[in-house]
Amino acid sequence: MPYEWIEPDGKDAPTVELHLWPYRSLLRKDFVLFIGGTCAIVLLPLLVLLGSPVLWALLPFFAIAVGGVWYAINHSYKSGEILEELRIWPDRITLEHIHPRQGRKSWEANPYWVQLKIDPNHDRITNYITLKGADRVVELGAFLPEDERAVVFSELQDRLRMVLNARND
Structure with a gap:
């Protein structure tokens, strides 16, 4: 699958990190x-x-x-050199969208207030994943196949819940 979960070690490192990239069939x-x-x-x-x-x-x-x-x-x-990096800390969540021609776009919010949604009947993209927080809505993994977006959504939901539960403990 064209994404990976990373659990970095370090003092200021995020609790969990997700990297997404488009699928490539020809190496x-x-x-x-x-x-x-x-x-x-x-x-x-x-x-x-x-x-x-x-x-x-x-x-x-x-x-x-x-x-x-x-x-x-x-x-x-x-x-196909697009890369999305989602990082989750107990007190913030960041998304960085890196595009070879359009540059970098960043988004940051408090994970406690972030709303994670999936729209299975979106008019343009099936299983459209969005994150809403800090008065902005951003898309996640729009270049992934629809079945992988559903898997990423459920895994992200679990990881976000895990980070927020650890924060409350």
Whole structure:
């Protein structure tokens, strides 16, 4: 799953920390193999045209096709570098949304007053998770698949309850 729970150690460290990122089906090492395979498949029909002037007429189109595939996958990797970090202390909760092109966005509130909600029938995203606190509503894990958002919601609800119960003890 493209998220992990961290229980950091340290004096000023949060009680619990959640990192979320978009799912990637093609790893970087597989990207190299895919582009190599694409080049081989594209260039295979050109072997018949070796020594022919037609080869030079078709070669730019094949180069554009391979370059387009490379650009599209590379662009997908760049947009997949989103990271959300949710940190929970007994007296505060923070969410940092890190986007490669849009920069960092932060939110902070008191966990005692935070309302955690999931909307299974949201018009845009199924199982839409929101946190409401400090007069703001922020979304969490909108890039995750809907079934994983439901799991994250229940785990977050349990962890938040655990932190608040430990605070009251």
